[in-house]
Amino acid sequence: MVRVIHGCIYCFARPTHSYLNLSPGLDFETRIIAKVNAAERLREALASPAYQPAPLVLGTATDAYQPIERKLRITRAVVEVLTEARHPFSVVTKSSGIERDLDLIVPMALKRQVSVYLSVTSLDPALSRILEPRAASPQRRLQTIKALAEAGVPVGVSVSPVIPFLNEPELERILEAAAEAGATKAFSIPLRLPWEVAPLFHDWLRLHQPDKAARIMARLRDMRGGKDNDPRFGTRFTGEGIWAELLQQRLRKASQRLGLGRERHQFDFSEFRPPSKLEGQQSLF
Numbered sequence: 001m002v003r004v005i006h007g008c009i010y011c012f013a014r015p016t017h018s019y020l021n022l023s024p025g026l027d028f029e030t031r032i033i034a035k036v037n038a039a040e041r042l043r044e045a046l047a048s049p050a051y052q053p054a055p056l057v058l059g060t061a062t063d064a065y066q067p068i069e070r071k072l073r074i075t076r077a078v079v080e081v082l083t084e085a086r087h088p089f090s091v092v093t094k095s096s097g098i099e100r101d102l103d104l105i106v107p108m109a110l111k112r113q114v115s116v117y118l119s120v121t122s123l124d125p126a127l128s129r130i131l132e133p134r135a136a137s138p139q140r141r142l143q144t145i146k147a148l149a150e151a152g153v154p155v156g157v158s159v160s161p162v163i164p165f166l167n168e169p170e171l172e173r174i175l176e177a178a179a180e181a182g183a184t185k186a187f188s189i190p191l192r193l194p195w196e197v198a199p200l201f202h203d204w205l206r207l208h209q210p211d212k213a214a215r216i217m218a219r220l221r222d223m224r225g226g227k228d229n230d231p232r233f234g235t236r237f238t239g240e241g242i243w244a245e246l247l248q249q250r251l252r253k254a255s256q257r258l259g260l261g262r263e264r265h266q267f268d269f270s271e272f273r274p275p276s277k278l279e280g281q282q283s284l285f
């Protein structure tokens, strides 16, 4: 069966496939490893007497609303557990698939227990198609921001990754479009190229952006201490040096002008109650 899988060239989940003895290129884009028992494991963790509620984010390793989620419903089951436990959480996604779960998310939003970030990297559908094959179009992502905002869900935009000379000139325009759609928060992270992502990205540049490839890599290395990648904790999400600072300044200025907050949404943890140990049982509290 042909599966529809997002294939973002910059995806930092690709090296996980190497760890599993699969290729970070073709296998990543054709073979899905699904954590089918994620909801049960989450239920166990939250039901533990030792558990203390803390911020949870869905979608930081891979997108929680990949197309196959329509069939597997793993994320939906996870959100059901979080709803039962009244446990605050955030979602980062570039998929309109999250709209399916608005029936669970909206009541959580009204209690300050959820926030969503849509990842919008470009407003150019042609660039988006080659950079993020099979992901939702930019217009569709903006529609999702609008749908979430209109439903009362706090929604932000992640302009990540920013790639110099490619989508970087669009930074302000993306923030404007997201704010107009209803986003109230924004953040942005320069491109990271950990492990096998670097050679894959070099190949992609040679194929799709041969004229800009050298300039893009030179500027990235300027922001990454002279290397393709800088894994240091303090700088891996910001980069360093004058160009990284300039990007942050642009983000700050545009966010201020558009009323987009930079800080995280504040959650209410006071209503947390451990979920039942088995699905369908009554909670102990």
Ligand code: SF4
Binding pocket: 006, 007, 008, 010, 011, 012, 013, 061, 062, 063, 094, 132, 135
């Ligand atoms: S949507 Fe996210 S997880 Fe999926 S391929 Fe793109 S960057 Fe990776």
